[in-house]
Amino acid sequence: xxxxxxxxxxxxxxxxxxxxxxxxxxxxxxxxxxxxxxxxxxxxxxxxxxxxxxxxxxxxxxxxxxxxxxxxxxxxxxxxxxxxxxxxxxxxxxxxxxxxxxxxxxxxxxxxxxxxxxxxxxxxxxxxxxxxxxxxxxxxxxxxxxxxxxxxxxxxxxxxxxxxxxxxxxxxxxxxxxxxxxxxxxxxxxxxxxxxxxxxxxxxxxxxxxxxxxxxxxxxxxxxxxxxxxxxxxxxxxxxxxxxxxxxxxxxxxxxxxxxxxxxxxxxxxxxxxxxxxxxxxxxxxxxxxxxxxxxxxxxxxxxxxxxxxxxxxxxxxxxxxxxxxxxxxxxxxxxxxxxxxxxxxxxxxxxxxxxxxxxxxxxxx
Ligand code: NAD
Numbered sequence: 367x368x369x370x371x372x373x374x375x376x377x378x379x380x381x382x383x384x385x386x387x388x389x390x391x392x393x394x395x396x397x398x399x400x401x402x403x404x405x406x407x408x409x410x411x412x413x414x415x416x417x418x419x420x421x422x423x424x425x426x427x428x429x430x431x432x433x434x435x436x437x438x439x440x441x442x443x444x445x446x447x448x449x450x451x452x453x454x455x456x457x458x459x460x461x462x463x464x465x466x467x468x469x470x471x472x473x474x475x476x477x478x479x480x481x482x483x484x485x486x487x488x489x490x491x492x493x494x495x496x497x498x499x500x501x502x503x504x505x506x507x508x509x510x511x512x513x514x515x516x517x518x519x520x521x522x523x524x525x526x527x528x529x530x531x532x533x534x535x536x537x538x539x540x541x542x543x544x545x546x547x548x549x550x551x552x553x554x555x556x557x558x559x560x561x562x563x564x565x566x567x568x569x570x571x572x573x574x575x576x577x578x579x580x581x582x583x584x585x586x587x588x589x590x591x592x593x594x595x596x597x598x599x600x601x602x603x604x605x606x607x608x609x610x611x612x613x614x615x616x617x618x619x620x621x622x623x624x625x626x627x628x629x630x631x632x633x634x635x636x637x638x639x640x641x642x643x644x645x646x647x648x649x650x651x652x653x654x655x656x657x658x659x660x661x662x663x664x665x666x667x668x669x670x671x672x673x674x675x676x677x678x679x680x681x682x683x684x685x686x687x688x689x690x691x692x693x694x695x696x697x698x699x700x701x702x703x704x705x706x707x708x709x710x711x712x713x714x715x716x717x718x719x720x721x722x723x724x725x726x727x728x729x730x731x732x
Contacts, residue, residue: 367418367421367422369381369421372421372422372425373425376398376425376429377398377399378396378397378398378399378425378428378429379397379398379399379400379405380396380397380476381394381395381396381397381421381424381425382394382395382396382397382469382473382477384465384466384469386465388461389457389458389461389462389464389465390452390455390457390461390462391449391462391465391466391469392449392450392452393409393447393448393449393450393466393469394420394421394424394447394448394450395424395445395446395447395469395470395473395477396421396424396425396427396428396445396446396447397428397443397444397445397473397476397477398425398428398429398431398432398443398444398445398446399429399432399443399444399713400443400445400476401443401713401716401717401720402435402436402440402441402442402443402712402713402716403435403440403441403442403443404442404443404445404475404476404477404478404499404667405428405431405432405442405443405444405445405476405477405478406431406435406440406442406443406444406445406477406478406479406480406501406660406663406664407427407428407431407444407445407446407447407479407480407482408446408447408479408480408481408482408483408485409446409447409448409449409466409479409480409481409482409485409489409493410423410427410446410447410448410449410482410483410484410485411448411449411451411482411483411484411485411489412448412449412450412451412483412484413450413451413452413453414448414450417450420448420450423448424446424447424448427446427448428444428445428446429444430444430446430653431443431444431445431446431660432444432709432713433653433705433706433709434653434654434657434660434709435657435660435664436708436709436710436712436713437651437653437654437657437686437690437705437706437708437709437712438520438654438657438660438661438679438682438683438686439679439682439686439712440657440660440661440664440679442478442660442664445476445477445478446482447466447477447479449462449466449484449485451484459488459489459492460492462492463485463489463492463493464492464493464495464496466493467492467493467494467495467496467497467500468496468497470493470496470497470499470500471496471497471498471499473499475499477499478499478500478501478667479493479499479500479501480500480501480502480663481502487502487503487504490502490503490504491503491504491505494506501663501664501666501667502663506666507670508666508669508670508671509666509671510662510663510665510666510671510673510676512550513658513659513660513662513663514550514551514554514659515554516658516659516661516662516676516680517551517628517656517657517658517659518550518551518552518553518554518555518558518628518658519554519558519658519677519680519681520655520656520657520658520659520661520680520683521551521555521601521603521626521627521628521655521656521658522555522558522559523680523681523683523684524626524650524654524655524683524684524686524687525538525543525555525559525599525601525624525626525650525655526538526684527650527683527684527685527687527688527691528599528624528625528626528648528649528650528687529541529598529599529624529626530688531624531648531688531691532598532623532624532648533598533623536684537562537563538559538562538563538564538599539562539563539564540563540564540565541559541564541565541598541599542564542565542566542567542595542596542597542598542599543556543559543564543565543566543567543597543598543599543600543601544566544567544568544569544587544592544593544595544597544599544600544601544620544622545559545566545567545568545569545579545584545601545603545627546569546589546592546600546601546602546603546604546608546627547569547570547575547602547603547604547605547629548568548569548570548575548576548578548579548584548603549570549575549603549604551603551628551656552568552570552575552579552601552603552604552628553575553578553579553582555601555603555628556568556579556582556584557582560582560583560584565585566579566582566583566584566585567584567585567586567587567595567597568580568584568585568586568587569586569587569588569589569592570589570604571589571604592613592616593613593616593617593619593620593622594620595620596620596621597620597621597622598621598622598623598624599622599623599624599625599626600617600620600622600624600625600626600627601625601626601627601628602625602627602628602629602632603627603628603629604629605629606629606630606631606632607631607632607633607634608629608632608634609625609632609633609634609638609639609642609649610634610635610638611634611638611641614638614641614642614645614647617647618645618647622647623646623647623648624647624648624649624650625642625647625648625649625650626648626649626650626655627652627655627656628652628655628656629652629656630652630653630656631652632652633649633652633702636702639700639701639702639703640700642700643694643700643701648691648701649700649701649702650687650690650701651687651690651701651702651704651705653705654683654686654687654690654705654708655683655687657683658680658683661676661679661680662676662680665679686708689708690704690705690708691704693707693708693711
Protein backbone atom coordinates (compact mmCIF):
# COMPACT_ATOMS: atom_id res chain seq x y z
CA UNK A 367 0.00 0.00 0.00
CA UNK A 368 1.25 3.49 -0.84
CA UNK A 369 0.62 5.17 2.50
CA UNK A 370 1.10 8.81 1.51
CA UNK A 371 -1.10 8.34 -1.54
CA UNK A 372 -3.82 6.92 0.71
CA UNK A 373 -3.40 9.81 3.16
CA UNK A 374 -3.60 12.38 0.37
CA UNK A 375 -6.74 10.85 -1.10
CA UNK A 376 -8.93 12.00 1.80
CA UNK A 377 -6.64 14.62 3.34
CA UNK A 378 -5.60 12.55 6.38
CA UNK A 379 -3.33 14.30 8.87
CA UNK A 380 -1.40 11.48 10.47
CA UNK A 381 -1.02 7.77 10.79
CA UNK A 382 0.89 6.33 13.73
CA UNK A 383 2.29 2.80 13.83
CA UNK A 384 2.94 1.49 17.33
CA UNK A 385 4.98 -1.58 18.02
CA UNK A 386 6.12 -3.29 21.20
CA UNK A 387 7.68 -6.68 20.64
CA UNK A 388 7.59 -7.76 24.28
CA UNK A 389 3.85 -7.32 24.79
CA UNK A 390 2.91 -8.12 21.17
CA UNK A 391 1.33 -4.72 20.56
CA UNK A 392 0.82 -3.85 16.91
CA UNK A 393 -1.41 -0.80 16.68
CA UNK A 394 -2.32 1.77 14.05
CA UNK A 395 -3.86 5.08 15.03
CA UNK A 396 -5.18 7.17 12.20
CA UNK A 397 -5.92 10.83 12.85
CA UNK A 398 -8.04 12.12 10.02
CA UNK A 399 -8.85 15.73 10.86
CA UNK A 400 -8.34 17.83 14.00
CA UNK A 401 -9.70 21.15 12.71
CA UNK A 402 -12.53 21.12 15.25
CA UNK A 403 -10.60 19.60 18.16
CA UNK A 404 -8.63 16.53 19.23
CA UNK A 405 -9.32 13.39 17.22
CA UNK A 406 -11.66 11.09 19.14
CA UNK A 407 -12.48 7.55 18.12
CA UNK A 408 -12.49 4.08 19.63
CA UNK A 409 -9.94 1.30 19.55
CA UNK A 410 -10.85 -1.82 17.59
CA UNK A 411 -9.10 -5.06 18.59
CA UNK A 412 -9.45 -7.36 15.63
CA UNK A 413 -7.75 -10.02 13.51
CA UNK A 414 -7.07 -8.83 9.97
CA UNK A 415 -6.20 -10.87 6.89
CA UNK A 416 -3.32 -8.49 6.13
CA UNK A 417 -1.64 -5.34 7.45
CA UNK A 418 -3.07 -3.45 4.47
CA UNK A 419 -6.58 -4.45 5.57
CA UNK A 420 -5.86 -3.13 9.07
CA UNK A 421 -4.56 0.19 7.71
CA UNK A 422 -7.54 0.52 5.38
CA UNK A 423 -9.93 -0.12 8.28
CA UNK A 424 -8.21 2.51 10.45
CA UNK A 425 -8.34 5.05 7.61
CA UNK A 426 -12.00 4.38 6.82
CA UNK A 427 -13.14 4.44 10.44
CA UNK A 428 -11.15 7.59 11.30
CA UNK A 429 -12.72 9.51 8.45
CA UNK A 430 -16.15 8.30 9.55
CA UNK A 431 -15.46 9.71 13.03
CA UNK A 432 -14.54 13.12 11.58
CA UNK A 433 -17.90 13.31 9.84
CA UNK A 434 -19.86 11.97 12.81
CA UNK A 435 -18.22 14.32 15.32
CA UNK A 436 -18.49 17.34 13.04
CA UNK A 437 -22.08 16.75 11.95
CA UNK A 438 -23.27 16.19 15.52
CA UNK A 439 -21.92 19.59 16.56
CA UNK A 440 -19.02 18.42 18.74
CA UNK A 441 -15.79 20.44 19.08
CA UNK A 442 -13.93 17.23 18.29
CA UNK A 443 -12.05 15.84 15.30
CA UNK A 444 -11.95 12.32 13.93
CA UNK A 445 -9.53 9.45 14.58
CA UNK A 446 -9.54 5.72 15.19
CA UNK A 447 -7.19 2.95 16.28
CA UNK A 448 -6.98 -0.65 15.25
CA UNK A 449 -4.90 -3.05 17.31
CA UNK A 450 -4.02 -6.12 15.30
CA UNK A 451 -4.98 -9.28 17.15
CA UNK A 452 -2.69 -12.20 16.35
CA UNK A 453 -4.78 -15.39 16.58
CA UNK A 454 -1.58 -17.44 17.01
CA UNK A 455 -0.16 -15.54 19.95
CA UNK A 456 -1.36 -15.63 23.53
CA UNK A 457 -0.94 -12.11 24.92
CA UNK A 458 -1.40 -10.46 28.28
CA UNK A 459 -4.15 -7.93 27.61
CA UNK A 460 -3.15 -5.69 30.47
CA UNK A 461 0.38 -5.42 29.06
CA UNK A 462 -0.85 -4.84 25.49
CA UNK A 463 -3.31 -2.13 26.43
CA UNK A 464 -0.95 -0.42 28.88
CA UNK A 465 1.72 -0.33 26.17
CA UNK A 466 -0.86 1.18 23.85
CA UNK A 467 -1.81 3.72 26.55
CA UNK A 468 1.79 4.92 26.74
CA UNK A 469 1.81 5.56 22.99
CA UNK A 470 -1.51 7.44 23.27
CA UNK A 471 0.05 9.56 26.03
CA UNK A 472 2.89 10.30 23.61
CA UNK A 473 0.39 11.86 21.20
CA UNK A 474 -0.18 14.45 23.92
CA UNK A 475 -3.91 14.91 23.45
CA UNK A 476 -4.08 14.91 19.66
CA UNK A 477 -5.92 11.62 20.01
CA UNK A 478 -8.47 10.42 22.57
CA UNK A 479 -9.40 6.78 22.60
CA UNK A 480 -12.45 4.79 23.78
CA UNK A 481 -13.90 1.29 23.49
CA UNK A 482 -14.99 -0.15 20.14
CA UNK A 483 -15.47 -3.62 18.64
CA UNK A 484 -13.31 -6.08 20.62
CA UNK A 485 -12.60 -3.71 23.51
CA UNK A 486 -14.57 -2.91 26.64
CA UNK A 487 -14.41 -0.73 29.73
CA UNK A 488 -11.82 -3.18 31.08
CA UNK A 489 -9.30 -2.53 28.30
CA UNK A 490 -9.91 1.22 28.67
CA UNK A 491 -9.13 0.83 32.39
CA UNK A 492 -5.72 -0.58 31.40
CA UNK A 493 -5.17 2.31 28.97
CA UNK A 494 -6.09 4.75 31.75
CA UNK A 495 -3.18 3.47 33.85
CA UNK A 496 -0.90 5.20 31.33
CA UNK A 497 -2.84 8.15 29.92
CA UNK A 498 -5.64 10.63 30.61
CA UNK A 499 -6.61 10.63 26.94
CA UNK A 500 -9.14 7.84 27.22
CA UNK A 501 -12.93 7.85 27.63
CA UNK A 502 -15.23 5.12 28.83
CA UNK A 503 -12.99 3.85 31.63
CA UNK A 504 -14.75 3.16 34.88
CA UNK A 505 -11.75 4.34 36.89
CA UNK A 506 -11.52 7.95 35.86
CA UNK A 507 -13.16 10.62 38.00
CA UNK A 508 -16.01 12.16 36.01
CA UNK A 509 -16.51 9.09 33.84
CA UNK A 510 -19.85 8.87 32.03
CA UNK A 511 -20.71 5.15 32.04
CA UNK A 512 -22.84 3.23 29.55
CA UNK A 513 -23.46 5.38 26.44
CA UNK A 514 -26.52 3.46 25.17
CA UNK A 515 -29.18 5.61 26.93
CA UNK A 516 -27.62 8.72 25.34
CA UNK A 517 -27.54 7.03 21.95
CA UNK A 518 -31.20 6.06 22.33
CA UNK A 519 -32.17 9.60 23.31
CA UNK A 520 -30.39 11.01 20.26
CA UNK A 521 -32.17 8.57 17.99
CA UNK A 522 -35.48 9.52 19.61
CA UNK A 523 -35.09 13.30 19.10
CA UNK A 524 -33.73 12.77 15.57
CA UNK A 525 -36.67 10.52 14.77
CA UNK A 526 -39.02 13.29 15.90
CA UNK A 527 -37.31 15.76 13.53
CA UNK A 528 -37.69 13.24 10.71
CA UNK A 529 -41.37 12.68 11.60
CA UNK A 530 -41.93 16.42 11.36
CA UNK A 531 -40.44 16.42 7.87
CA UNK A 532 -42.56 13.45 6.74
CA UNK A 533 -45.85 14.06 8.54
CA UNK A 534 -45.81 17.79 9.38
CA UNK A 535 -45.68 17.15 13.14
CA UNK A 536 -42.90 15.83 15.35
CA UNK A 537 -45.32 14.15 17.70
CA UNK A 538 -44.96 10.38 17.87
CA UNK A 539 -48.32 10.09 19.62
CA UNK A 540 -50.31 7.53 17.66
CA UNK A 541 -47.42 6.80 15.29
CA UNK A 542 -46.49 3.19 14.66
CA UNK A 543 -42.77 2.57 14.89
CA UNK A 544 -41.13 -0.65 13.82
CA UNK A 545 -37.94 -1.26 15.82
CA UNK A 546 -35.59 -3.91 14.46
CA UNK A 547 -33.40 -5.05 17.37
CA UNK A 548 -34.50 -4.27 20.92
CA UNK A 549 -31.07 -4.51 22.55
CA UNK A 550 -29.32 -1.82 24.59
CA UNK A 551 -30.43 1.06 22.34
CA UNK A 552 -33.64 -0.30 20.78
CA UNK A 553 -35.22 -1.12 24.14
CA UNK A 554 -34.74 2.40 25.56
CA UNK A 555 -35.93 3.90 22.28
CA UNK A 556 -39.10 1.78 22.54
CA UNK A 557 -39.64 3.05 26.09
CA UNK A 558 -39.47 6.66 24.91
CA UNK A 559 -41.81 6.16 21.98
CA UNK A 560 -44.38 4.33 24.12
CA UNK A 561 -44.02 7.09 26.73
CA UNK A 562 -45.09 9.62 24.12
CA UNK A 563 -48.15 7.62 23.14
CA UNK A 564 -46.68 5.90 20.10
CA UNK A 565 -47.04 2.23 19.28
CA UNK A 566 -43.99 0.01 18.91
CA UNK A 567 -43.73 -3.10 16.82
CA UNK A 568 -40.50 -4.85 17.76
CA UNK A 569 -38.44 -7.64 16.25
CA UNK A 570 -35.39 -9.39 17.63
CA UNK A 571 -33.55 -12.62 16.93
CA UNK A 572 -33.56 -13.70 20.56
CA UNK A 573 -36.28 -14.59 23.02
CA UNK A 574 -34.93 -12.61 25.99
CA UNK A 575 -34.98 -9.16 24.34
CA UNK A 576 -38.32 -10.03 22.72
CA UNK A 577 -39.79 -10.90 26.14
CA UNK A 578 -38.49 -7.69 27.69
CA UNK A 579 -39.98 -5.66 24.83
CA UNK A 580 -43.30 -7.47 25.12
CA UNK A 581 -43.41 -6.73 28.85
CA UNK A 582 -42.80 -3.07 28.05
CA UNK A 583 -45.88 -2.99 25.83
CA UNK A 584 -44.42 -3.63 22.36
CA UNK A 585 -46.12 -5.81 19.80
CA UNK A 586 -43.67 -8.50 18.67
CA UNK A 587 -43.19 -9.62 15.08
CA UNK A 588 -40.95 -12.27 13.63
CA UNK A 589 -37.51 -10.93 12.61
CA UNK A 590 -37.90 -12.69 9.23
CA UNK A 591 -41.24 -11.05 8.65
CA UNK A 592 -40.35 -7.55 9.73
CA UNK A 593 -42.63 -5.48 7.53
CA UNK A 594 -45.70 -7.70 7.84
CA UNK A 595 -47.53 -5.05 9.89
CA UNK A 596 -48.38 -1.54 8.72
CA UNK A 597 -46.19 1.11 10.32
CA UNK A 598 -45.11 4.74 9.81
CA UNK A 599 -41.46 4.63 10.86
CA UNK A 600 -38.71 2.02 10.53
CA UNK A 601 -35.97 2.15 13.18
CA UNK A 602 -33.05 -0.17 12.35
CA UNK A 603 -31.35 -0.81 15.70
CA UNK A 604 -29.62 -4.14 15.01
CA UNK A 605 -27.02 -4.49 12.25
CA UNK A 606 -25.98 -2.43 9.24
CA UNK A 607 -26.98 -2.73 5.57
CA UNK A 608 -30.63 -3.40 6.34
CA UNK A 609 -31.78 -0.68 3.95
CA UNK A 610 -31.51 -2.46 0.62
CA UNK A 611 -33.56 -3.26 -2.49
CA UNK A 612 -35.54 -5.95 -0.74
CA UNK A 613 -36.31 -4.05 2.47
CA UNK A 614 -37.23 -0.83 0.63
CA UNK A 615 -39.81 -2.77 -1.39
CA UNK A 616 -41.27 -4.14 1.84
CA UNK A 617 -41.17 -0.71 3.50
CA UNK A 618 -43.30 0.69 0.70
CA UNK A 619 -45.83 -2.08 1.13
CA UNK A 620 -45.92 -1.52 4.90
CA UNK A 621 -46.55 2.23 4.47
CA UNK A 622 -43.24 3.38 6.01
CA UNK A 623 -42.37 7.07 5.40
CA UNK A 624 -39.41 7.49 7.76
CA UNK A 625 -36.18 5.55 8.34
CA UNK A 626 -34.56 6.61 11.61
CA UNK A 627 -32.53 4.21 13.74
CA UNK A 628 -29.32 3.56 15.67
CA UNK A 629 -27.50 1.02 13.52
CA UNK A 630 -24.26 2.04 11.79
CA UNK A 631 -24.02 2.00 7.98
CA UNK A 632 -27.72 1.36 7.41
CA UNK A 633 -27.61 1.86 3.64
CA UNK A 634 -26.36 -1.29 1.95
CA UNK A 635 -25.09 0.91 -0.88
CA UNK A 636 -25.21 4.67 -1.43
CA UNK A 637 -27.77 4.15 -4.19
CA UNK A 638 -30.26 2.95 -1.57
CA UNK A 639 -30.14 6.46 -0.09
CA UNK A 640 -30.95 7.76 -3.57
CA UNK A 641 -33.81 5.30 -3.87
CA UNK A 642 -35.35 6.34 -0.52
CA UNK A 643 -35.12 9.95 -1.71
CA UNK A 644 -36.80 9.18 -5.04
CA UNK A 645 -39.63 7.38 -3.24
CA UNK A 646 -40.11 10.28 -0.80
CA UNK A 647 -39.15 8.18 2.24
CA UNK A 648 -37.40 10.46 4.75
CA UNK A 649 -34.01 9.09 5.77
CA UNK A 650 -32.41 10.51 8.93
CA UNK A 651 -28.68 9.78 8.39
CA UNK A 652 -27.42 7.11 10.77
CA UNK A 653 -24.18 8.67 11.93
CA UNK A 654 -25.86 11.86 13.14
CA UNK A 655 -28.82 10.08 14.68
CA UNK A 656 -26.64 7.66 16.67
CA UNK A 657 -24.11 10.24 17.88
CA UNK A 658 -25.59 10.56 21.40
CA UNK A 659 -23.07 8.04 22.77
CA UNK A 660 -20.02 9.84 21.42
CA UNK A 661 -21.44 13.18 22.61
CA UNK A 662 -21.71 11.73 26.11
CA UNK A 663 -18.18 10.33 26.02
CA UNK A 664 -16.70 13.58 24.65
CA UNK A 665 -18.29 15.51 27.50
CA UNK A 666 -15.96 13.75 29.96
CA UNK A 667 -13.20 15.99 28.62
CA UNK A 668 -14.95 19.16 29.79
CA UNK A 669 -13.61 18.68 33.31
CA UNK A 670 -15.68 15.55 33.98
CA UNK A 671 -19.03 14.36 32.71
CA UNK A 672 -21.95 16.70 33.26
CA UNK A 673 -25.21 14.99 32.22
CA UNK A 674 -27.19 18.24 31.92
CA UNK A 675 -24.58 19.77 29.62
CA UNK A 676 -24.30 16.58 27.55
CA UNK A 677 -28.09 16.29 27.29
CA UNK A 678 -28.28 19.74 25.68
CA UNK A 679 -25.95 18.65 22.89
CA UNK A 680 -27.80 15.34 22.48
CA UNK A 681 -31.11 17.24 22.24
CA UNK A 682 -29.42 19.32 19.56
CA UNK A 683 -29.40 16.25 17.27
CA UNK A 684 -32.96 17.35 16.43
CA UNK A 685 -31.56 20.64 15.00
CA UNK A 686 -28.68 18.90 13.25
CA UNK A 687 -31.12 16.60 11.45
CA UNK A 688 -33.22 19.63 10.47
CA UNK A 689 -30.05 21.24 9.09
CA UNK A 690 -29.46 18.10 7.01
CA UNK A 691 -32.96 18.35 5.57
CA UNK A 692 -32.40 22.04 4.78
CA UNK A 693 -29.12 21.28 2.96
CA UNK A 694 -30.79 18.42 1.06
CA UNK A 695 -33.48 20.82 -0.12
CA UNK A 696 -31.03 23.64 -0.88
CA UNK A 697 -28.77 21.43 -3.01
CA UNK A 698 -31.48 19.05 -4.28
CA UNK A 699 -29.57 16.02 -2.98
CA UNK A 700 -30.49 12.99 -0.83
CA UNK A 701 -30.11 13.38 2.93
CA UNK A 702 -27.18 10.95 3.25
CA UNK A 703 -25.14 13.28 1.04
CA UNK A 704 -26.43 16.34 2.87
CA UNK A 705 -25.10 14.93 6.17
CA UNK A 706 -21.58 14.82 4.70
CA UNK A 707 -21.96 18.38 3.46
CA UNK A 708 -23.09 19.54 6.92
CA UNK A 709 -19.86 18.12 8.35
CA UNK A 710 -17.65 19.46 5.56
CA UNK A 711 -19.15 22.97 5.73
CA UNK A 712 -18.60 23.13 9.49
CA UNK A 713 -14.98 22.05 9.18
CA UNK A 714 -14.34 24.46 6.29
CA UNK A 715 -15.85 27.37 8.26
CA UNK A 716 -13.68 26.69 11.32
CA UNK A 717 -10.58 26.12 9.18
CA UNK A 718 -10.84 29.73 8.09
CA UNK A 719 -10.49 30.96 11.67
CA UNK A 720 -7.13 29.17 11.83
CA UNK A 721 -5.75 31.75 9.40
CA UNK A 722 -6.36 34.50 11.97
CA UNK A 723 -3.27 35.18 14.07
CA UNK A 724 -3.30 34.10 17.72
CA UNK A 725 -0.43 33.69 20.15
CA UNK A 726 -1.56 30.18 20.90
CA UNK A 727 -1.69 28.72 17.47
CA UNK A 728 0.81 30.72 15.46
CA UNK A 729 3.29 32.52 17.68
CA UNK A 730 7.00 31.91 17.25
CA UNK A 731 7.73 34.45 20.01
CA UNK A 732 7.15 32.17 22.99
P1 NAD B 1 -27.19 -4.70 21.04
O1 NAD B 1 -26.30 -5.80 20.61
O2 NAD B 1 -27.39 -4.45 22.49
O3 NAD B 1 -28.64 -4.87 20.39
C1 NAD B 1 -28.85 -5.29 19.07
C2 NAD B 1 -30.08 -6.20 19.09
O4 NAD B 1 -30.40 -6.51 17.75
C3 NAD B 1 -29.83 -7.52 19.82
O5 NAD B 1 -30.85 -7.74 20.76
C4 NAD B 1 -29.87 -8.56 18.69
O6 NAD B 1 -30.39 -9.78 19.11
C5 NAD B 1 -30.77 -7.87 17.69
N1 NAD B 1 -30.60 -8.35 16.31
C6 NAD B 1 -29.46 -8.70 15.66
N2 NAD B 1 -29.73 -9.05 14.40
C7 NAD B 1 -31.06 -8.90 14.24
C8 NAD B 1 -31.95 -9.10 13.14
N3 NAD B 1 -31.52 -9.52 11.96
N4 NAD B 1 -33.26 -8.84 13.34
C9 NAD B 1 -33.72 -8.41 14.53
N5 NAD B 1 -32.93 -8.22 15.62
C10 NAD B 1 -31.63 -8.45 15.45
O7 NAD B 1 -26.60 -3.39 20.31
P2 NAD B 1 -26.91 -1.87 20.66
O8 NAD B 1 -25.84 -1.35 21.55
O9 NAD B 1 -28.35 -1.72 21.04
O10 NAD B 1 -26.67 -1.19 19.24
C11 NAD B 1 -27.62 -1.32 18.20
C12 NAD B 1 -27.04 -0.73 16.93
O11 NAD B 1 -26.71 0.64 17.14
C13 NAD B 1 -25.72 -1.38 16.46
O12 NAD B 1 -25.69 -1.38 15.07
C14 NAD B 1 -24.65 -0.46 17.00
O13 NAD B 1 -23.48 -0.50 16.21
C15 NAD B 1 -25.34 0.89 16.87
N6 NAD B 1 -24.84 1.89 17.81
C16 NAD B 1 -24.91 1.68 19.15
C17 NAD B 1 -24.43 2.64 20.03
C18 NAD B 1 -24.52 2.44 21.53
O14 NAD B 1 -24.30 3.41 22.27
N7 NAD B 1 -24.87 1.27 22.01
C19 NAD B 1 -23.87 3.83 19.54
C20 NAD B 1 -23.81 4.03 18.15
C21 NAD B 1 -24.30 3.05 17.29
